[in-house]
Amino acid sequence: MIGYTxxxxxxxxxxxxxxxxxxxxxxxxxxxxxxxxxTMVINAIAVIVLIGIADANDIYFEAALLLAMVGFVGTVAYCKFILRGDIVE
Known part of the structure; x- marks a missing residue:
């Protein structure tokens, strides 16, 4: 049943x-x-978690956590670049 889900x-x-x-x-x-x-990063994290559930392997959850951290930093950097014109002050 979990496979169909x-x-x-x-x-x-x-x-x-x-x-x-x-x-x-x-x-x-x-x-x-x-x-x-x-939002694409969030969806990619969800895909990785679902693959981890289907495969029953814990390494996918660690990969999802790393992608979440990198995605957050990337979003902050993009927003800072749009607001100020450069990332590093």
Whole structure:
């Protein structure tokens, strides 16, 4: 039963990633593109977690945690670049 749930979750996340990709490419402003990229990182974390559940391997959860940290730092850096024009002061 868990296999069907994981497949359904992966299908939903695939649809979400495609919609985020559309917003990333067609976003009218830079802020929309940053939000779409951050949401894509969150969806990628969810995909990694679902693969970890399906495979019953703990290493996927550590990879998801690392991607979450890198995604957060990347989003902060993009926003700081948009607001100030440079990342390092």
């Amino acid at each position: 994981v497949i359904f979750g992966l299908a939903c996340l695939t649809l979400a990633l495609l919609l985020n990709l559309w917003r990333l490419l067609r976003g009218p402003e830079v802020a929309d593109r940053i939000v779409a990229l951050d």
